[in-house]
Every structure is written in structure tokens, then in C-alpha cells.
Amino acid sequence: MSNSEPASLAAESAQASPPDEPAFSSVLIQPALGDHLFRGTIRALNLRLVVALCTDLCQDAALRHHASPAAACALGRGLVAGVLLATLTKTEERVTIQIQANGPLRGLTVDAYGDGLVRGFPHAPQAGLGADMSKRQRLAPFLGRDGVVHVVRDIGVRDRYEGQVSFVTAEVDEDVEAYLRNSEQIPSALGCELIMDPAGQIVCAGGVLVQSMPDSPPETKLHLREVQHMLRSGDFFDMCKTRPRSAQDLARFIAGPYESSLEFIDQRPLRFQCRCDRGRIAAMLRGMSLTDLDELIAEGKAEVTCNYCAVRYEISRDELIELRQSLPQREKN
Numbered sequence: 001m002s003n004s005e006p007a008s009l010a011a012e013s014a015q016a017s018p019p020d021e022p023a024f025s026s027v028l029i030q031p032a033l034g035d036h037l038f039r040g041t042i043r044a045l046n047l048r049l050v051v052a053l054c055t056d057l058c059q060d061a062a063l064r065h066h067a068s069p070a071a072a073c074a075l076g077r078g079l080v081a082g083v084l085l086a087t088l089t090k091t092e093e094r095v096t097i098q099i100q101a102n103g104p105l106r107g108l109t110v111d112a113y114g115d116g117l118v119r120g121f122p123h124a125p126q127a128g129l130g131a132d133m134s135k136r137q138r139l140a141p142f143l144g145r146d147g148v149v150h151v152v153r154d155i156g157v158r159d160r161y162e163g164q165v166s167f168v169t170a171e172v173d174e175d176v177e178a179y180l181r182n183s184e185q186i187p188s189a190l191g192c193e194l195i196m197d198p199a200g201q202i203v204c205a206g207g208v209l210v211q212s213m214p215d216s217p218p219e220t221k222l223h224l225r226e227v228q229h230m231l232r233s234g235d236f237f238d239m240c241k242t243r244p245r246s247a248q249d250l251a252r253f254i255a256g257p258y259e260s261s262l263e264f265i266d267q268r269p270l271r272f273q274c275r276c277d278r279g280r281i282a283a284m285l286r287g288m289s290l291t292d293l294d295e296l297i298a299e300g301k302a303e304v305t306c307n308y309c310a311v312r313y314e315i316s317r318d319e320l321i322e323l324r325q326s327l328p329q330r331e332k333n
């Protein structure tokens, strides 16, 4: 666990915005379509602001994993939290959020990357089947009261931060917020909401992360608390229910009376996309023992399903034989 460094990184990322970056108002002329994330600051308060619309990627994830509405909701909140967190730098960055819980959903795993790609899976996709999630959902009955949030943050090649917190409310977003507060020691407000119709279809998924940076004025704490209230009281849920088309609409909502102080850093598209391919599957098979490989060859093929994206790979008998022949002759007994 590392306590102090991420706070200074948060500061660096805000300073990375050169003074001649376009003002917030100048980007309003080109509204983004599809899932996207907006990074900015509320300059007057020295607050870092990240907002994201993730409707399509959350729906994509739910369909891939045949997730129940409850599992889709939990995974969706995890995916949104992941993309919000993977924004400390402009360089290569990876955030893994793993939730282990004692309830029927058991947990979820999410991998989010600085380039806007994210992947993830629910640990028990069919749990909570039949539950109506079309109102503002509570996940605690599905995730269970006891659980942990484990976060690994990789920033470039040298820096890696890791921390773990116990559940605060089992609502995913509040627990990830607690991780930021307790483990990384950054005053933060983080909220993720999914709006679902009675059939379990996701009609809007949105998220907000607001973090105070060093040397903030006294009003910052007050506004941060105000944002937390918006996120927990259902105001942000109601905002997402209006199906905003742009993350900037969410940014304005969160800035409230400080809207004129919003400054744009960057915007990036978001997408559910896995890192797996046949090459990685072959590499995994190469790690198996020769005995296990021989068994697969005898079975005639190997079927491997990627946990993250549920894509199924079929490796033919010929490919397995070729793979086996390419291996050094180890454990030949």
C-alpha cells in the first residue's frame, strides 16, 4: 500500500493541463456521441473532475456475460468506477478493481485502461435473477455486507500502487470512494449510476469522480460534500434518468454554482474491449504440463473461454500438436 504518492500524482495530472488549453465553453460545439469520458477541473475550487457516460459498454458487458439485472448493475458500476480511476495520467495506465463479497453475486473483476478500453466480468452472472432493478438499485442485498475492494493501479512501467478496503455499504461506488479516501488518502467523491428498464436493459450508465487537490480553498471541502450528497441522495440518479447525451452535461450538473469555473482537459471515447487473442490463449496452453496437453490432444481439441469477455476460443488438434512439438522436452517421464 502506498499512501502519499498517488496524491501527488493527482496534482501532477491537473497541472499537466497547459494554460492555453481550450476553455470549457469552446468544446461544447462538438458534442460527443456514444460512450465517452470527460476530464476537467473546477478551477476556482482546485477540484479535479472526471465524468463518464458508459451506457453502451455496460450493456455490452451485460449481454456478453448473460448477466442478471443485479449482476449487470454491479458489474456496470465496477466498469464505470474503473474508467473513472484510470485517468490519473495521459500515458499508459491500467487499473484493476477486484471485489470479493460474501453475497450471492460473490463479486466482480474489472480492468480499465488509460486509452478508454475496459473489460470485466461478474463472478456469479446469474445470481439475483428476477430481481427488478428498474428503480434506484441497492446492491448490498446481492453483494452481501462483507466484502473487500482490492485496487491495483499501474502507471507506466515503474509505478504500481495497490490497496484494499473492506466494504462500507456494498454499493460498489461508495466502496471504491472509500478506497480512494483511506488507501490513497485523496479526498474524493465517486458515484456510478445505472438506469435500467423493467426488462433489465441498461438505458443510461453514468459516473462522476471529483477529487480535491493540494492547496484547495476552504469552499472546496463544502462543494465536495455537496457532490457526495448529490451522488447519495438520488439527485445524480435522477439526472442520469434524463438520459444525458454528453458527459459535459454531467460535468455541468456536478459543478453546480461553479459551472463557469469548469475547465476542459481532455475527452476520450470509451469501449468494452478485451486484450485476449489466439496468441495469448496459445501462450497459456504452452504453460500447461505435457501430460495435460496430451490429454487435450486425445480429446481432439481445446476450448478456452476468456473470463473477461466470454469469447470462446477453439484450438484444433493439429494446432495443439504443433504447439506441443514447439515446446522444449521437459518433464518427460
Ligand SMILES: [Zn+2]
Binding pocket: 274, 275, 276, 306, 307, 308, 309, 310, 311
Ligand atoms: Zn477476452
